[in-house]
Amino acid sequence: MNNRLKILRAERDWSQATLAVHLDVSRQAVNAIETGKHDPSLPLAFRIARLFDLSIEEIFHDQN
Amino acid sequence: MTKIDATHNLSESAPSSVLRKVLITIIGGLTAVFSIAFLAGYTVAVTEQGGLNAYAIGTIAAGLGLIGLTVFISYKLWPKGTHEAVPAREKKSQHILWAAVVIGVLLGGYMAVASGDNPDGVFSNEPVTASFAVISIATWLIIVPIITWMWWRTIDEHEADAYREGALVSAHVYIFLAPTWWMAARAGWAPQQDPMIVLVIVSIVWSIVWLYRKYA
Structure with a gap:
Protein backbone atom coordinates (compact mmCIF):
# COMPACT_ATOMS: atom_id res chain seq x y z
CA MET A 1 0.00 0.00 0.00
CA ASN A 2 1.31 3.44 -0.92
CA ASN A 3 0.89 6.48 1.31
CA ARG A 4 1.69 10.18 1.59
CA LEU A 5 2.77 10.08 5.20
CA LYS A 6 6.36 11.11 4.53
CA ILE A 7 5.23 14.12 2.47
CA LEU A 8 2.64 15.17 5.05
CA ARG A 9 5.24 14.88 7.79
CA ALA A 10 7.78 16.90 5.81
CA GLU A 11 5.20 19.63 5.16
CA ARG A 12 4.89 20.07 8.92
CA ASP A 13 8.64 19.86 9.46
CA TRP A 14 8.22 16.86 11.75
CA SER A 15 10.76 14.12 12.30
CA GLN A 16 9.63 10.51 12.46
CA ALA A 17 10.07 10.72 16.23
CA THR A 18 7.74 13.72 16.43
CA LEU A 19 5.06 11.96 14.40
CA ALA A 20 5.54 8.86 16.54
CA VAL A 21 4.82 10.91 19.68
CA HIS A 22 1.64 12.33 18.08
CA LEU A 23 0.44 8.83 17.19
CA ASP A 24 1.77 7.14 20.34
CA VAL A 25 3.60 4.47 18.35
CA SER A 26 7.32 3.77 18.07
CA ARG A 27 9.52 5.63 15.60
CA GLN A 28 10.17 2.28 13.94
CA ALA A 29 6.42 1.93 13.34
CA VAL A 30 6.31 5.31 11.59
CA ASN A 31 9.31 4.33 9.48
CA ALA A 32 7.73 0.98 8.57
CA ILE A 33 4.46 2.63 7.53
CA GLU A 34 6.23 5.27 5.46
CA THR A 35 8.32 2.69 3.61
CA GLY A 36 5.36 0.38 3.04
CA LYS A 37 6.73 -2.41 5.23
CA HIS A 38 3.76 -2.21 7.60
CA ASP A 39 0.13 -1.53 6.74
CA PRO A 40 -1.50 0.24 9.68
CA SER A 41 -4.63 -1.16 11.29
CA LEU A 42 -7.89 0.71 10.73
CA PRO A 43 -7.79 2.36 14.20
CA LEU A 44 -4.25 3.63 13.55
CA ALA A 45 -5.16 4.73 10.02
CA PHE A 46 -8.05 6.75 11.49
CA ARG A 47 -5.71 8.31 14.07
CA ILE A 48 -3.32 9.30 11.28
CA ALA A 49 -6.16 10.74 9.19
CA ARG A 50 -7.52 12.75 12.14
CA LEU A 51 -4.04 14.07 12.94
CA PHE A 52 -3.61 15.46 9.43
CA ASP A 53 -7.28 16.42 9.12
CA LEU A 54 -7.67 14.30 5.99
CA SER A 55 -9.61 11.22 5.02
CA ILE A 56 -7.90 7.83 5.02
CA GLU A 57 -8.20 7.65 1.23
CA GLU A 58 -6.33 10.94 0.90
CA ILE A 59 -3.35 9.46 2.73
CA PHE A 60 -3.41 5.76 1.81
CA HIS A 61 -4.11 4.19 -1.55
CA ASP A 62 -3.51 0.72 -2.97
CA GLN A 63 -0.90 -0.04 -5.61
CA ASN A 64 -3.38 0.29 -8.46
CA MET B 1 20.13 21.07 2.77
CA THR B 2 16.80 22.35 4.05
CA LYS B 3 15.66 22.05 7.62
CA ILE B 4 13.13 19.43 6.55
CA ASP B 5 15.90 17.34 5.02
CA ALA B 6 17.96 17.63 8.17
CA THR B 7 15.20 16.39 10.45
CA HIS B 8 14.35 13.66 7.99
CA ASN B 9 17.97 12.47 7.88
CA LEU B 10 18.06 12.41 11.67
CA SER B 11 15.00 10.25 11.82
CA GLU B 12 16.31 7.89 9.13
CA SER B 13 19.55 7.24 11.01
CA ALA B 14 17.90 6.86 14.40
CA PRO B 15 16.72 3.21 14.15
CA SER B 16 20.32 2.02 13.91
CA SER B 17 21.04 3.62 17.30
CA VAL B 18 18.21 1.62 18.85
CA LEU B 19 19.52 -1.58 17.29
CA ARG B 20 22.96 -0.69 18.63
CA LYS B 21 21.52 -0.36 22.13
CA VAL B 22 19.83 -3.75 21.80
CA LEU B 23 23.03 -5.45 20.58
CA ILE B 24 25.15 -3.82 23.30
CA THR B 25 22.65 -4.95 25.94
CA ILE B 26 22.57 -8.55 24.67
CA ILE B 27 26.33 -8.96 24.09
CA GLY B 28 27.31 -7.01 27.22
CA GLY B 29 24.78 -8.92 29.35
CA LEU B 30 25.95 -12.33 28.11
CA THR B 31 29.61 -11.41 28.63
CA ALA B 32 28.83 -10.20 32.16
CA VAL B 33 26.86 -13.36 33.08
CA PHE B 34 29.55 -15.69 31.71
CA SER B 35 32.27 -13.69 33.46
CA ILE B 36 30.38 -13.87 36.77
CA ALA B 37 29.89 -17.63 36.27
CA PHE B 38 33.59 -18.11 35.56
CA LEU B 39 34.64 -15.97 38.53
CA ALA B 40 32.26 -17.72 40.94
CA GLY B 41 33.30 -21.20 39.81
CA TYR B 42 37.00 -20.43 39.76
CA THR B 43 36.97 -18.74 43.17
CA VAL B 44 35.13 -21.65 44.80
CA ALA B 45 37.46 -24.20 43.16
CA VAL B 46 40.62 -22.36 44.20
CA THR B 47 39.37 -21.89 47.76
CA GLU B 48 38.48 -25.57 48.12
CA GLN B 49 41.84 -26.67 46.72
CA GLY B 50 43.91 -24.95 49.34
CA GLY B 51 43.72 -21.24 49.28
CA LEU B 52 44.54 -18.33 47.12
CA ASN B 53 48.00 -17.87 45.60
CA ALA B 54 49.32 -15.04 43.46
CA TYR B 55 48.31 -16.78 40.23
CA ALA B 56 44.73 -17.31 41.44
CA ILE B 57 44.42 -13.73 42.64
CA GLY B 58 45.73 -12.54 39.28
CA THR B 59 43.16 -14.67 37.44
CA ILE B 60 40.32 -13.39 39.61
CA ALA B 61 41.55 -9.83 39.10
CA ALA B 62 41.61 -10.48 35.34
CA GLY B 63 38.00 -11.72 35.54
CA LEU B 64 36.93 -8.62 37.46
CA GLY B 65 38.83 -6.56 34.90
CA LEU B 66 36.91 -8.25 32.08
CA ILE B 67 33.61 -7.35 33.74
CA GLY B 68 34.79 -3.76 34.24
CA LEU B 69 36.01 -3.61 30.64
CA THR B 70 32.65 -4.90 29.40
CA VAL B 71 30.83 -2.18 31.33
CA PHE B 72 33.28 0.49 30.12
CA ILE B 73 33.09 -0.54 26.43
CA SER B 74 29.29 -0.78 26.63
CA TYR B 75 29.17 2.72 28.09
CA LYS B 76 31.50 4.11 25.40
CA LEU B 77 29.59 2.44 22.55
CA TRP B 78 26.16 3.44 23.90
CA PRO B 79 24.59 5.99 21.46
CA LYS B 80 24.28 9.42 23.02
CA GLY B 81 22.92 12.84 22.31
CA THR B 82 19.89 12.30 20.04
CA HIS B 83 17.51 13.87 22.61
CA GLU B 84 14.50 12.83 20.57
CA ALA B 85 11.01 12.77 22.00
CA VAL B 86 9.96 9.23 22.86
CA PRO B 87 6.27 8.22 22.83
CA ALA B 88 4.86 7.31 26.26
CA ARG B 89 4.07 3.80 25.05
CA GLU B 90 7.66 3.30 23.86
CA LYS B 91 9.09 4.60 27.15
CA LYS B 92 6.94 2.18 29.14
CA SER B 93 7.91 -0.68 26.83
CA GLN B 94 11.61 0.12 27.27
CA HIS B 95 11.22 0.27 31.07
CA ILE B 96 9.54 -3.14 31.08
CA LEU B 97 12.29 -4.62 28.88
CA TRP B 98 14.96 -3.18 31.17
CA ALA B 99 13.19 -4.71 34.17
CA ALA B 100 13.27 -8.07 32.33
CA VAL B 101 16.99 -7.65 31.62
CA VAL B 102 17.72 -6.81 35.28
CA ILE B 103 15.74 -9.85 36.47
CA GLY B 104 17.56 -12.04 33.92
CA VAL B 105 20.98 -10.80 35.02
CA LEU B 106 20.08 -11.24 38.72
CA LEU B 107 18.80 -14.77 38.10
CA GLY B 108 21.81 -15.61 35.90
CA GLY B 109 24.17 -14.23 38.53
CA TYR B 110 22.41 -16.21 41.25
CA MET B 111 22.63 -19.37 39.12
CA ALA B 112 26.33 -18.72 38.51
CA VAL B 113 27.04 -18.31 42.22
CA ALA B 114 24.79 -21.24 43.22
CA SER B 115 26.48 -23.57 40.71
CA GLY B 116 29.70 -23.21 42.71
CA ASP B 117 32.83 -24.74 41.20
CA ASN B 118 31.05 -26.09 38.13
CA PRO B 119 31.87 -23.59 35.37
CA ASP B 120 29.09 -25.02 33.17
CA GLY B 121 26.58 -24.97 36.02
CA VAL B 122 24.39 -22.23 34.60
CA PHE B 123 23.44 -24.23 31.51
CA SER B 124 23.96 -27.81 32.71
CA ASN B 125 21.47 -30.49 33.76
CA GLU B 126 23.17 -31.01 37.13
CA PRO B 127 20.94 -31.35 40.23
CA VAL B 128 20.13 -28.14 42.09
CA THR B 129 19.00 -27.38 45.62
CA ALA B 130 15.28 -27.11 46.42
CA SER B 131 15.56 -23.42 47.33
CA PHE B 132 17.27 -22.64 44.05
CA ALA B 133 14.59 -24.55 42.12
CA VAL B 134 11.79 -22.73 43.97
CA ILE B 135 13.29 -19.31 43.19
CA SER B 136 13.89 -20.16 39.51
CA ILE B 137 10.46 -21.72 38.95
CA ALA B 138 8.64 -18.92 40.80
CA THR B 139 10.48 -16.35 38.68
CA TRP B 140 9.63 -18.20 35.48
CA LEU B 141 6.00 -18.95 36.32
CA ILE B 142 4.96 -15.78 38.16
CA ILE B 143 7.26 -12.82 37.47
CA VAL B 144 8.07 -13.51 33.80
CA PRO B 145 4.40 -14.01 32.75
CA ILE B 146 3.41 -10.77 34.51
CA ILE B 147 6.20 -8.85 32.79
CA THR B 148 5.34 -10.46 29.44
CA TRP B 149 1.66 -9.57 29.84
CA MET B 150 2.51 -5.96 30.78
CA TRP B 151 4.88 -5.65 27.84
CA TRP B 152 2.41 -7.21 25.41
CA ARG B 153 -0.26 -4.67 26.45
CA THR B 154 2.23 -1.81 26.01
CA ILE B 155 3.77 -2.39 22.59
Missing part, protein backbone atom coordinates in the same frame (compact mmCIF):
# COMPACT_ATOMS: atom_id res chain seq x y z
CA ASP B 156 2.32 -0.90 19.42
CA GLU B 157 0.84 -2.86 16.53
CA HIS B 158 4.04 -2.80 14.46
CA GLU B 159 6.06 -4.44 17.23
CA ALA B 160 3.22 -6.87 17.95
CA ASP B 161 3.30 -7.91 14.28
CA ALA B 162 7.08 -8.36 14.42
CA TYR B 163 6.77 -10.42 17.61
CA ARG B 164 3.99 -12.56 16.11
CA GLU B 165 6.08 -13.22 13.01
CA GLY B 166 8.97 -14.27 15.23
CA ALA B 167 6.60 -16.62 17.06
CA LEU B 168 5.38 -18.12 13.79
CA VAL B 169 8.88 -18.74 12.42
CA SER B 170 10.20 -20.11 15.72
CA ALA B 171 7.15 -22.42 16.06
CA HIS B 172 8.05 -23.91 12.69
CA VAL B 173 11.68 -24.26 13.78
CA TYR B 174 10.41 -26.20 16.81
CA ILE B 175 8.10 -28.37 14.71
CA PHE B 176 10.94 -29.36 12.39
CA LEU B 177 13.77 -29.52 14.95
CA ALA B 178 12.24 -31.47 17.85
CA PRO B 179 11.01 -34.57 15.94
CA THR B 180 14.15 -34.66 13.78
CA TRP B 181 16.44 -34.66 16.82
CA TRP B 182 14.18 -37.16 18.63
CA MET B 183 14.28 -39.59 15.69
CA ALA B 184 18.03 -39.08 15.15
CA ALA B 185 18.63 -39.89 18.84
CA ARG B 186 16.54 -43.06 18.56
CA ALA B 187 18.65 -44.13 15.58
CA GLY B 188 21.80 -43.49 17.58
CA TRP B 189 23.00 -40.65 15.37
CA ALA B 190 22.67 -37.90 17.97
CA PRO B 191 22.70 -37.57 21.77
CA GLN B 192 19.41 -37.60 23.69
CA GLN B 193 17.32 -34.52 23.04
CA ASP B 194 17.86 -31.71 25.52
CA PRO B 195 14.70 -29.57 25.81
CA MET B 196 16.67 -26.57 27.09
CA ILE B 197 18.86 -26.55 23.97
CA VAL B 198 15.73 -26.69 21.82
CA LEU B 199 14.25 -23.83 23.90
CA VAL B 200 17.39 -21.73 23.46
CA ILE B 201 17.44 -22.29 19.68
CA VAL B 202 13.73 -21.47 19.36
CA SER B 203 14.14 -18.36 21.54
CA ILE B 204 17.13 -17.13 19.53
CA VAL B 205 15.29 -17.57 16.22
CA TRP B 206 12.22 -15.82 17.71
CA SER B 207 14.33 -12.88 18.91
CA ILE B 208 16.24 -12.54 15.62
CA VAL B 209 13.04 -12.42 13.55
CA TRP B 210 11.33 -10.07 16.02
CA LEU B 211 14.25 -7.60 16.13
CA TYR B 212 14.86 -7.84 12.38
CA ARG B 213 11.23 -7.11 11.57
CA LYS B 214 11.15 -4.24 14.04
CA TYR B 215 14.42 -2.49 13.23
CA ALA B 216 15.53 -3.55 9.73
